[in-house]
Amino acid sequence: MSVLTKRFPSAVRYEQDYAAWAVQTASxxxxxxxxxxxxxxxAEELDDMGKRERRALSxxxxxLLMHLLKWEYQPERRSxxxxxxxxxxxxxxxxxxxxxxxxxxxxxxxxxxxxxxxRRDAAKETGQPLARLPEVCPYPVERILEDGHYxxxxxxxx
Numbered sequence: 001m002s003v004l005t006k007r008f009p010s011a012v013r014y015e016q017d018y019a020a021w022a023v024q025t026a027s028x029x030x031x032x033x034x035x036x037x038x039x040x041x042x043a044e045e046l047d048d049m050g051k052r053e054r055r056a057l058s059x060x061x062x063x064l065l066m067h068l069l070k071w072e073y074q075p076e077r078r079s080x081x082x083x084x085x086x087x088x089x090x091x092x093x094x095x096x097x098x099x100x101x102x103x104x105x106x107x108x109x110x111x112x113x114x115x116x117x118x119r120r121d122a123a124k125e126t127g128q129p130l131a132r133l134p135e136v137c138p139y140p141v142e143r144i145l146e147d148g149h150y151x152x153x154x155x156x157x158x
Contacts, residue, residue, distance in 0.1 A: 014041035053100050057093065058114050064089035064144060065111070065118035066125070069133055072151040074126045083150070090145055107141045 012020040021041070028036045067086045071078060097104055115137040123130040143149050 014038060014045070053096060053103065054106075054110075057096050057103055057106075058110055060089045060092045060096070061107075061110055061144070062114040062118045062121070064093065065115055065137065065139070066122045068139060068144065068151055069118065069122035070126055073122070073128055073133060075152075077126070086150065087147070090147060093145060111137055111141055111144065 012024060014021045021038075022045075025037060025042065028034075064086060067082055067089070071082055071086065119133050119135075120130065122128070123133055139151065143151075
């Protein structure tokens with residue numbers, strides 16, 4: 001039982017109701033009641049927050065890479081929906097990087113990790129043989145994140 005739960009009978013434990021715990025913890029911090037805090041749960045939550053940011057970045061990058069491959073390797077199926085998905089992923093990634101700029105230094109590693117997954121997904125969605133798609137990500141990070149960039153097979157820009 002945490003100190004917060006002992007001192008305030010109506011206090012909610014981290015494991016019981018995360019949202020209520022977060023509000024009560026923030027309130028205790030703002031009021032300077034540091035001895036009332038469940039420091040172990042706070043440390044766990046801070047670790048999880050960093051992991052969630054990295055997972056979100058990975059997920060948006062994987063989806064963006066998949067759609068860039070689909071855009072390039074299946075031009076006859078291009079649609080406003082694909083374009084919107086590409087644009088949305090870029091906005092979400094930029095929001096994550098604005099909130100957590102330290103993740104920018106990890107972009108190359110995240111792209112290298114997520115590209116093989118995106119490649120497999122793009123092959124499945126397009127019906128293309130996996131061997132037709134490049135084994136290594138053909139897009140530099142700057143181009144992946146560049147608003148308005150849509151790859152073309154012949155090197156032309158849209």
